[in-house]
């Protein structure tokens with residue numbers, strides 16, 4: 378059952394509203410810290426630095442904690458589901474769900490009657506994956522995943538501009554239908570804004586309006602406009618949550634250090650991002666540890682955000698920085714607001730990325746972006762909700778072999794979908 382896009386958009390932007398009122402997750406500090414409902418109060422359960430908060434990186438039940446067995450990036454785990462043996466195969470039941478997901482309609486009587494065993498069921502799944510209706514279905518899947526769709530009206534310098542929010546989901550859908558590697562999401566250099574004829578399921582080449590050098594969907598005008606925010610952090614969050622399947626913090630050192638109200642868990646040197654109490658040097662103090670350890674998330678985020686800074690509110694690349702720093706005069710962000718002199722942009726610690734193209738290459742090579750695609754496809758088939766918002770994480774044991782096949786097969790999603798829709802987990806009830 379596909380979740381309504383709108384409800385997710387609300388869920389997504391709901392957090393944003395909190396972040397911006399508080400200068401993000403307790404950044405406001407100041408008065409009211411003792412109020413139990415104040416998110417910056419360390420004893421408030423929603424405070425990320427509260428040890429009993431499931432989003433606290435050091436909490437073992439936190440799905441992003443590398444030691445949590447359900448963490449999608451967790452390297453080890455049991456290899457067999459003990460409950461599966463007790464379930465029985467029901468191809469007609471499986472066919473019903475498969476038809477609804479893959480074509481948007483119930484199976485016909487002829488389809489139902491034609492499926493009697495593993496071979497006929499498998500052949501019918503192939504037909505659904507080749508059905509013209511599959512293109513629209515898979516585009517809806519990517520609209521949900523990217524939290525985009527339709528179009529957006531923005532006011533750019535007193536001019537109303539309409540931006541399509543469908544180009545990135547359509548591009549992703551085409552990769553699946555045409556059997557292209559999903560890593561093209563981060564690396565493709567042409568035709569990243571195709572169009573889809575829903576009736577025929579055929580895609581037509583297309584370039585993104587006003588764009589010269591596409592880098593997959595990373596500089597998709599719709600995504601850039603939709604995720605416009607102070608210091609470009611929402612664009613960075615979108616990349617992380619959509620394509621890595623976890624919230625920030627994204628990086629964990631083997632040796633966390635106790636600091637202020639919590640622990641510094643990131644592998645980056647603490648001072649590799651801007652901070653300190655001199656507002657002329659650091660308008661935002663990312664070294665603050667008094668309520669939350671900002672640098673747990675921002676050590677990664679501040680090394681990525683400058684790469685997205687020059688896209689304006691309508692998603693168009695400009696020659697100068699287009700985002701603002703949320704201080705009283707709301708000035709245009711300077712590079713030194715994110716990073717001190719000498720620091721350069723990167724996807725992760727020790728994974729430098731001087732340009733958006735480098736960032737895309739690093740993302741394509743990151744095993745977490747591969748397992749994220751497979752885990753999301755799995756959740757779609759199994760009718761689970763959003764892997765990030767609803768913590769519908771997939772245990773590694775369940776998808777490990779699928780991830781291996783996906784990588785070995787060249788990052789193509791259609792064979793992965795075939796494997797999922799014919800897996801014992803899908804056909805046994």
Ligand code: HEC
Pocket residue numbers: 392393396397400401402403404405425606607608610611614625626661662663665668669670671672673674675703
């Ligand atoms: C758990 C991870 C995390 C921690 C800890 C964290 N941030 Fe953030 N921060 C984010 C994310 C994610 C966003 C983007 C939110 C969005 O726009 O959707 C953000 C956005 C921001 C913004 C821009 C807000 C706006 O107006 O759009 C500022 C400024 C900021 N953070 C500063 C801080 C400071 C200062 C601290 C420490 C007191 C801190 N953050 C702690 C993850 C974090």
